[in-house]
C-alpha cells in the first residue's frame with residue numbers, strides 16, 4: 001500500500017488488508033474457535049438427553065458410548081484450544097510483523113524534518129506497544145466477537161426451547177451483567193494504562209540514573225538521585241495498587257453476577273418446578289448453560305476494551321503511514337553518475353519548518369576537486385548549508401546543483417552515494433569495528449576494510465585492541481575515543497569513495513598526536529574530491545583552497561587566509577576573538 005492509500009482508505013479496510021496474506025491461518029483460527037463453542041453448546045444438550053432418555057430407560061450401552069464420545073470431544077476441544085492459542089497468536093504475530101515492517105520502512109523514508117519534530121522514544125513506543133494493541137485486536141477481535149456471539153445466542157436458543165420464562169429471566173439479567181462488567185473492565189484498563197505510564201516514568205528514571213551515573217558520582221549527588229528515584233518509585237507503587245484494586249473489583253463483579261445468575265435460575269426454576277411447568281432435568285440443563293456464558297461475557301467485555309485500544313493504535317499507525325516524506329524523488333528523477341563534483345548554490349535561501357529564515361540568498365560555486373573551509377560564529381548557518389547539498393532538506397528559494405543538475409532532479413540514492421559526510425558527532429552501531437567501517441560500502445571485502453582503516457590512520461589503534469577488527473565498539477561506539485570514532489567515520493568514507501565530501505570538524509580539543517592523525521586522514525580523503533569542511537582548526541583552514549565566512553546566514557567574506565587577514569574584516573575579527581588558531585596544527 002502507498003502513502004496515498006493510507007491517506008484515503010478507511011481504517012478498517014487498511015486493517016483488513018493486513019489479514020489477506022494470512023487468511024488461511026485466520027480461517028483455521030476461526031473454524032477451530034467455532035468448533036470449540038459447538039462442543040461447549042452440545043455438552044448440556046447431551047447431558048439432558050442422558051437424563052431424560054438413556055438413564056430412565058436404562059440404555060446403559062448408549063449412555064456409555066455417548067460418554068466415550070464426549071470424552072473424545074473434550075480431547076479434541078483441548079487440541080482445538082491449543083491450535084487457537086498457538087496458531088491464532090502466530091497469525092497475530094505475523095500481522096504485527098508485517099505492520100511493523102511497513103512502519104519501519106516508512107519511517108526510514110521520512111526526512112530530517114520529521115525527526116526534528118518527533119522524539120525517538122515516542123516513535124519507538126509506536127513501533128512496539130501501539131502495534132501490540134493492534135495485533136491483539138487482529139487476533140482476538142474477530143475470534144472473540146464471533147465466538148462469543150455464537151455461544152450466547154446458541155445457549156439462549158436452547159434455553160428458550162427448554163423453558164421460555166426462565167430463559168427470559170436470564171436474558172434480562174445478562175445485559176445488566178454486560179454493562180456492569182464492561183464498566184468495571186474500562187476502569188481496570190484505565191488504571192492499567194496509568195500504571196504502565198508510571199512504569200515508563202520509572203524506567204526513564206532508571207535509564208537516566210544509570211547512564212548518568214558517572215556525572216552523579218562526579219558531583220557526589222547519589223543521595224539527591226536516590227531521593228528523585230524514591231519519589232518515582234512511590235508514584236509507581238500507588239499506580240500499581242490502583243490497578244490491582246480495579247482488577248479485584250472487576251473479578252469480584254464477575255463472580256457476583258455469576259452467583260446472581262445461578263441463584264436466579266435456581267429460585268425461578270424451583271418456583272416453576274413447584275408450579276409443574278418445568279422438571280429437574282430442565283433446571284440442571286439450565287445451570288450447565290450458565291457456566292457456558294461466563295467465558296463469552298468475559299471475552300465480550302475484553303473485546304470492547306481491545307477494540308478501543310486497538311483502533312486508537314491503528315489510528316496512530318495510519319497517521320504515521322499517511323505522513324508524506326517531504327523529500328521525495330521527482331517522478332522523472334535521473335541517476336547521478338560519473339560525478340565530477342562541481343557544487344553550485346544559486347541564490348539559496350532556507351527556512352526550517354516553523355521558524356524564521358536561516359540562510360539568505362547564498363551564491364556559491366565550488367569547482368570539482370576544490371576544498372572550501374567554512375568558518376563563522378556558532379549558529380551562523382554552516383551546518384545548515386552543508387545539509388542542503390545532500391538534500392536532507394529542500395531549499396526554500398533558489399537551487400543547488402551538482403555537476404549542473406538540480407539536486408531535486410536526481411534520485412536521492414545516487415546523490416547521496418556521491419557525497420560522503422563525516423559529522424562531528426559520529427554515530428557508530430553497536431557492532432564490531434570492522435562492520436562499522438564496512439557500513440561505508442556493505443559489499444567491501446575484509447582487505448578493503450583494512451585498507452580503509454589504514455588510510456584513516458586507524459590501523460595502529462586497532463592493532464592494540466584485544467580483538468583487533470572484531471572488537472565490539474559498545475552502544476553508539478562508547479568504547480572508542482572521540483578521535484577514534486572520527487577516524488572510523490573517515491574510513492567509512494574511504495570505502496564509499498564519493499566525489500564530494502562534507503566534513504564537520506570536531507570542535508573538542510584533541511591531543512596533538514590524534515589531531516595530526518585526523519588531519520592527515522582528512523588531507524588524504526580530500527585529495528581529488530570536492531570538499532566542504534566546517535573548520536575549527538587553523539591547519540585545516542590553511543590547507544583549504546578557499547575560506548568562506550558564514551555569518552547570520554550569509555557569506556560575509558571569502559578568500560584565502562592571507563587575503564582575509566589582510567582585509568581585516570569579519571574573518572580577522574573571528575581569527576583574533578574566537579581563537580580560530582587556538583589548536584595550532
Ligand SMILES: Nc1ncnc2c1ncn2[C@@H]1O[C@H](COP(=O)(O)OP(=O)(O)OP(=O)(O)O)[C@@H](O)[C@H]1O
Nearest residue numbers: 116352355358376377378379380381382383384385
Ligand atoms: N533542525 C533544526 N530546526 C530548526 N532550526 C534549526 C535546526 N537546526 C539548526 N537550526 C537553527 O538554524 C540556525 C543555524 O544553525 P546551524 O547549525 O546551521 O549553525 P552553525 O553555524 O552550524 O552553528 P555551530 O557552529 O554551532 O554548529 C540556528 O539558529 C539554529 O538554531
